[in-house]
Amino acid sequence: MSIRKSTFGTSAYGGAGWSPRTDSLRAELGTVWAEAGIDSEWRRLTTVMLHRPGAELDASRDPNAVQMLDVIDVPKAQDEHDALAQAFRDNGVVVHYVDPAGPARPNQMFCADLMFLTPEGAILARPASTVRAGEERQVARRLADIGIPIVKYLQGHGTFEGADAMWLDADTVVVGNGMRTNRDGAEQVAVTLAEMDVETLIVDMPYGTMHLMGMLRFADKDLAVAWPRRTPHALVLALRERGYEVIFLPEDSEYEMNRAMNFVTLGPRKILLEAGYDAIQRFYESHGVDCVTVPAKELVKAAGGFGCLTGVLARERG
Numbered sequence: 001m002s003i004r005k006s007t008f009g010t011s012a013y014g015g016a017g018w019s020p021r022t023d024s025l026r027a028e029l030g031t032v033w034a035e036a037g038i039d040s041e042w043r044r045l046t047t048v049m050l051h052r053p054g055a056e057l058d059a060s061r062d063p064n065a066v067q068m069l070d071v072i073d074v075p076k077a078q079d080e081h082d083a084l085a086q087a088f089r090d091n092g093v094v095v096h097y098v099d100p101a102g103p104a105r106p107n108q109m110f111c112a113d114l115m116f117l118t119p120e121g122a123i124l125a126r127p128a129s130t131v132r133a134g135e136e137r138q139v140a141r142r143l144a145d146i147g148i149p150i151v152k153y154l155q156g157h158g159t160f161e162g163a164d165a166m167w168l169d170a171d172t173v174v175v176g177n178g179m180r181t182n183r184d185g186a187e188q189v190a191v192t193l194a195e196m197d198v199e200t201l202i203v204d205m206p207y208g209t210m211h212l213m214g215m216l217r218f219a220d221k222d223l224a225v226a227w228p229r230r231t232p233h234a235l236v237l238a239l240r241e242r243g244y245e246v247i248f249l250p251e252d253s254e255y256e257m258n259r260a261m262n263f264v265t266l267g268p269r270k271i272l273l274e275a276g277y278d279a280i281q282r283f284y285e286s287h288g289v290d291c292v293t294v295p296a297k298e299l300v301k302a303a304g305g306f307g308c309l310t311g312v313l314a315r316e317r318g
């Protein structure tokens, strides 16, 4: 090969043959990157990330040491988890497993807490407790493998758990500031979203609660489910301003309400709900919501339900 005298005009130096990258990152989800992202909590669910629990749940022998409620029978929990994954597949949802490198941490299966998806990729969570610190590394590996960009890692002392954030509409996200997502974390998320022209409404969480997910869920473009007296006033008003009817859970035992609130929205007025909470299920059905039910008596001993177990990677977009 002969060496040219000048490189001027060759493609590497911007000459003929240089092909500039003109698509935005958003447009590259589905081309350069995998198809992913959400801008609502209610459009048809297409892809999720789950972690099939294993021997790490033996740590529930001392439940309070690992933020759980009771001792878990691992094979039973695995069967329930398999049924959950199957229910997703039966409803046309693609399931990816975290499949961690090495032994999992006890709460690894609560994938919703470890990510929050945007139309440009994932915001990786930074869990607030030492018990859960590092779970996000496994999710980061899997996101990279699937081909989903991570647009933000929390920095400094910021903590953020994905179950504290939700899309109100395509231009607005609400973030719950409390024990899991601190002010610093909420503000970092708001900065990242602002770079996408998305506004963030930061609301305060009542003391003694876990995530925003525990007080607000969406069943359709115009139907939100809230927890009486737990859901911040400003948030209920923001929902109504956007045309949502806000329905409040009938006051049952706190345990039943917690369980029945933690559903996953499969699409408009269609939810995946834990079996056995008939009164609240009938309440949802009376609002035209179709309920697919799966039992989870064992899994919920780890202090979370289907909503917490499900890392939402993609929904259809508007």
Ligand SMILES: NC(=[NH2+])NCCC[C@H](N)C(=O)O
Pocket: 066, 067, 068, 107, 110, 112, 113, 132, 163, 210, 211, 213, 214, 302, 303, 304, 305, 307, 308
């Ligand atoms: N989004 C949720 N509600 N997640 C439940 C997480 C439960 C887990 N044991 C924890 O304390 O972190």
